[in-house]
Amino acid sequence: MSNQLIEELLAKNKALQQALKASESMRKSEEMRHKKAERAMGEEIQRYVGELQHYAKEVQTYTEEIQHYTEEIQYYTEELQRYKDIIERLKENFDIARYLQYASVSEKRSGKDLKKLKEALEETKVDKTDCLDFDLGPSVELEEKKEKKRWGRVEGVKTSGRNMEFCSSLEKETIEYDIKARDLINELVFVKKQVRSQVSYVPSHLRCREIVTYIYKNKSTGKLVYATPTQHDIIKGGKLTNGFIAASIADRIIWGLPFYRQSRRINLMAGSTIVNAQLLTRSFLSVSGFLQGLGDELYRQVTSSNALHGDETSCLVIHDDENGRRKQGYLWMLSSNGKHPVSYCRFYPSRSSACAKELLSPCKSVALQVDGYAAYASVVKDMNTVFAKEIEASEGKEEAERFLQTI
Numbered sequence: 001m002s003n004q005l006i007e008e009l010l011a012k013n014k015a016l017q018q019a020l021k022a023s024e025s026m027r028k029s030e031e032m033r034h035k036k037a038e039r040a041m042g043e044e045i046q047r048y049v050g051e052l053q054h055y056a057k058e059v060q061t062y063t064e065e066i067q068h069y070t071e072e073i074q075y076y077t078e079e080l081q082r083y084k085d086i087i088e089r090l091k092e093n094f095d096i097a098r099y100l101q102y103a104s105v106s107e108k109r110s111g112k113d114l115k116k117l118k119e120a121l122e123e124t125k126v127d128k129t130d131c132l133d134f135d136l137g138p139s140v141e142l143e144e145k146k147e148k149k150r151w152g153r154v155e156g157v158k159t160s161g162r163n164m165e166f167c168s169s170l171e172k173e174t175i176e177y178d179i180k181a182r183d184l185i186n187e188l189v190f191v192k193k194q195v196r197s198q199v200s201y202v203p204s205h206l207r208c209r210e211i212v213t214y215i216y217k218n219k220s221t222g223k224l225v226y227a228t229p230t231q232h233d234i235i236k237g238g239k240l241t242n243g244f245i246a247a248s249i250a251d252r253i254i255w256g257l258p259f260y261r262q263s264r265r266i267n268l269m270a271g272s273t274i275v276n277a278q279l280l281t282r283s284f285l286s287v288s289g290f291l292q293g294l295g296d297e298l299y300r301q302v303t304s305s306n307a308l309h310g311d312e313t314s315c316l317v318i319h320d321d322e323n324g325r326r327k328q329g330y331l332w333m334l335s336s337n338g339k340h341p342v343s344y345c346r347f348y349p350s351r352s353s354a355c356a357k358e359l360l361s362p363c364k365s366v367a368l369q370v371d372g373y374a375a376y377a378s379v380v381k382d383m384n385t386v387f388a389k390e391i392e393a394s395e396g397k398e399e400a401e402r403f404l405q406t407i
Contacts, residue, residue: 167197169270169274170199170270172208172210173209173210175212176212177212177214177226177228177229178213179225187220188218188225189216189217191216193213193214193215194226195211196210196211196237197209197239198239199239199240199244200243201244202243206266206270209241213229214227235283235286235287238283238286240275245284249287252284258277259281262277262280295344298344301336301340302335302343303360303362306367308336308367308369309335309336310332310333310335310369310370310376311333312330312333312351312373313333314328316328327349329347329348329349330348330349330350330351331347332345332355332356332359334359352375353378357379368380368383384403388400388401388404391403
């Protein structure tokens, strides 16, 4: 080999060694840079993990706060609704108080007084846009019905005139009576649907109860078949429900409201003429037989008391005699303030002692407190004679005479 070739190989070897050193140096520097970047990236990831944990804790805190505020909002919403209900009921009580005050002051009322009452009732008018309990006031549909009056001939009514449909202005409540038995329905032929309306009363609110009865005809026997109502009316086929009649009787007896005043108040509540004094009076007379047992029990309790208070007062009766004229009558009252205070009233056409004797004949009382009317004196004398006979039979004649002398 020549020297020149050897020198070239040595030069190439040296160049390769230098290139190898440079490559090794670059590898080390790149490795150091990679480790540094990896270390920086790990620190960054650690920092992000810490921040993520911090944010997770904040999210948990905010979630708990939101839950707490949600519970508070729910609580205050329920409280607000409760106070709204209380306010609506207070408005109702104010309206009832105004009705009673209006009806109790005087029987002669002018249109100006009625206008003042309507203005006072407007102050406590129920907000129909925010009223969940429809018993507190008229519904939106009811108010819309009040705005438009029905004129002319009504469908299904043979006579003409305005507002001929009974209680059409009231909110409607429908009750249906239909036969549900599948095995029986196959033997029947539908005949017709019978519909009648009643005025239903709930506190401070009126509804029209529509009772629908489906009538069928038996294919084999030809007899009419229909479902039996679950609620029976005191007045069969009447226009007023049992609750309405009970409320009217309570207003008449307890609150002393005449039926013509009740009809004015009811029609004012309904916004139309749905009842009158004649209808309320006929309903009262129709159910008066159901109250006879209550009157008999009150009479039995008051006459079996040990101490009685008695009195009578005049009462003007219209069209009582045969000539159709007004006639003077009398209400005889008995009351007792025992363990269970009770009062009893009976009407008599006169003020004679025979009435007092009939009223007090079953009395077993020891003391009778009355005024100086002579009719009571004759009855008390007869009662004392009976007591004296009882004393004579049990304690002797001397004790009976002493009893009659002491009184």
